Amino acid sequence: MSTTAQLREESGEAGTPDAPLLELRGMRVFYGAIEALKGIDLTVGKGEIVALLGSNGAGKTTTLRTVSGMLQPRHGEVLLRGERIDGIKSHELVRFGIGHVPEGRRVFATMTVLENLEMGAYKFSSVDSGDLDRAFTLFPRLAERRSQQAGTLSGGEQQMLAIGRALMGRPELLLLDEPSMGLAPLIVQQIFEIIKEINDQGTTVLLVEQNATQALGLADRGYVLETGSVAMSGPAGDLLADSRIRAAYLGEGAA
Template identity: 70%
Template structure:
């Protein structure tokens, strides 16, 4: 990776919506014990989009991604992928359907090498594809340099690259990214967002959970805002970026008037 400063592009145009959404949540409710974390949310991600999911801590963003990837089971509602329900489909089968998940906190295998971590990402296949590995190393040259090092010895930015690279080894059509910029220096954040855009340009649809709302909305096509388990706003990213409520709540700007 170069050390130059990367300029994140402005908000992308909303794509033409055609066909069935790649991902659709219909009235999804998820509860932990007696606490309802998601309260009947509706959300869709169409093929080729980057969709940003914004909200404060505890709003339900990570719960949404964990529900899509099969780690949590909705109490009510439906999760549809390419028009088919994911009800009853175990998490490892959801990966095989083409949904990759780079979780909050990275969760790499710290006692395994970079290469072994990436190989784990390809477990759905009988063998590791050299083509997929080369693509990950092209996206993340630093991982190629560190390929024999233990994951636990990497910097925070390198571990985030590894978490995304591991998810990409499963050849996902839909990539779920949970807080990819968390705890990283601004220069590394810019590099990570540049790579996310490149992954999308290669054909991978992305649902992005990110507290860095400005960066996320500049990258995304559309966005949703979650508050206490409910979708309270949904609009093209450019509209959300310029909405006074969003700017005050998530961009640290005080609305005038």
């Protein structure tokens, strides 16, 4: 990316007019000799929730890790607001408006809830009390446990903390990797309600999720990955009604 483009991103100005917020073009990613992503194309429009579905090993987490700079594509492009961002280091992409909540939550176990949230605001010169207030309003349980070590929280509370930490960076695009994994159904419902609220507040979401019913019930559009390729894509309602999706992910026989 050019210096001009970097300055434009850092100043908050738009990139290419009318470009999708996020676009992947022909993206191929390898782990050694193994091709994990086989030339996928994907777009996420500003304000959308887009679900990325697929079985284990389909390439969902690899896709998010590539968008956030943790992996580099061997071929293809990653564009944010029409400007290429592949090749930019992961910690620098936070300044471009990308927040990533990884699979497994990855909170700092020996740090308090408050310290974890403050770490999410590292791109700013100081922590904004308004950002903390937002996190505590979205997740009142975190406010109650602000002085508690993160490692002592329940799985659901740690997921709330991981999302809250990402929001402290004020992302325009939030990448969520399996937010429902290992959580009780009631907590899963709460997490998905909060994701909807975050989106309603203006944050675009790319959601990796194996719970197809929950994900497609929340999303505007969806993509289905199979062994590193896009097998299906379309409006979330159409995918949810598709007999192949219902057979593969909802345990129903294909019509």
